[in-house]
Amino acid sequence: MSWVLGDSVPMTAYITLSAVLFLLGVVGVLVRRNAIIIFMSIELMLNAANLALVTFASFLNQTAGQVFVFFVMAVAAAEVAVGLAIIVNVFRARQTVYVDEVNLLKG
Amino acid sequence: MTPIFFLLFAAVAVFSALMVVLQRNPVASALYLVLSFCSLAGLYVLLHAPFLAAVQVIVYAGAIMVLFLFVIMLLNLRKDVEAGVHRTARQLFGWLLGLVLAAQLYLLLRAPWGLGPQGQEPAEAVQAVGNTQAIGLRLYTDYLLPFEVTSIVLLVAIVGAVVLSLRQGKHEGIEEAP
Numbered sequence: 212m213s214w215v216l217g218d219s220v221p222m223t224a225y226i227t228l229s230a231v232l233f234l235l236g237v238v239g240v241l242v243r244r245n246a247i248i249i250f251m252s253i254e255l256m257l258n259a260a261n262l263a264l265v266t267f268a269s270f271l272n273q274t275a276g277q278v279f280v281f282f283v284m285a286v287a288a289a290e291v292a293v294g295l296a297i298i299v300n301v302f303r304a305r306q307t308v309y310v311d312e313v314n315l316l317k318g
Numbered sequence: 319m320t321p322i323f324f325l326l327f328a329a330v331a332v333f334s335a336l337m338v339v340l341q342r343n344p345v346a347s348a349l350y351l352v353l354s355f356c357s358l359a360g361l362y363v364l365l366h367a368p369f370l371a372a373v374q375v376i377v378y379a380g381a382i383m384v385l386f387l388f389v390i391m392l393l394n395l396r397k398d399v400e401a402g403v404h405r406t407a408r409q410l411f412g413w414l415l416g417l418v419l420a421a422q423l424y425l426l427l428r429a430p431w432g433l434g435p436q437g438q439e440p441a442e443a444v445q446a447v448g449n450t451q452a453i454g455l456r457l458y459t460d461y462l463l464p465f466e467v468t469s470i471v472l473l474v475a476i477v478g479a480v481v482l483s484l485r486q487g488k489h490e491g492i493e494e495a496p
Contacts, residue, residue, distance in 0.1 A: 214321055215322075216321070217321060218319065219320060219321075220320055220321050220324045220364070224324065224328075225324075228331065228332070228361075230423040232331060232335050233423075234420055235336055235339055237416055238415075238416035239338060241411065242339065243339065244408070245344060245395070247386065247390060247393075247395070248344060248347055250386070251347060254351065255354065261358075261370075262358060265367050268365075269441065271434065272437040272439050272441070273437030273438075274437075274444060274453055275437070275460070277369070277370055277456075278456050278457050281370070281373070281453070282461075282464060284377050285468045285471065285472060287378075288377060288472070289471050289472055289474070291382050291385055292385070292475045292476070292478075293478045293479055293482065295386070296479045299482075299483065300482055308395065
């Protein structure tokens, strides 16, 4: 942690932050049962991956990593549009967004 | 100065991500997610990616989160009572798996690891032509095909969202709940 007093942040700090954010996203998906919160946690994981991509792009002197982040954002936007439409449809059919109450296929 | 801003943005990002998971009220969760996205945009600025920071705020914090809030308010969700089946077992299992993943990430980050070959675009050179122009040049030359495929993905998403939100007739599709 000696870099705190310096004037630059090491790459490991950014990657660790990215790992922590990804971890919180995973826990959110596993712990919560509200489908919309699960969706937000997936967005959190995508953002953690984006942070890792931008970090590597910056520390490797390349812009290609930033272009990939651009693609990830486009795919995330598409995913949210379709996913939220599915959640709304599930709510219309079952009157709930809690994933453990959507158990039509359970024997 | 950079480490201070890094610590500030990192603390806000981690705290708000934690609150997204812990908040019972979905609207509060969504607003904490906006805060998390904004602090990530600050980190992008620290990493010499101002264009992505702007896109992060406009696309994520603007467009995507508005969609989330719209759906939350459309469905009129109350506070999550977190009852449900096997509540304690599910939560215990979730946090336990998260702990396992944390241990794995710790071992991964503790081990020595190196970077690949350096690229040809240091931050100063990119800043000289402008970050947006440098990304645009890459996007429309080396990554033109992925860019076009992305537009098809977005088109499919638009068509899919419209088809999903069409009201289905009584004689076709999913049976309405009683």
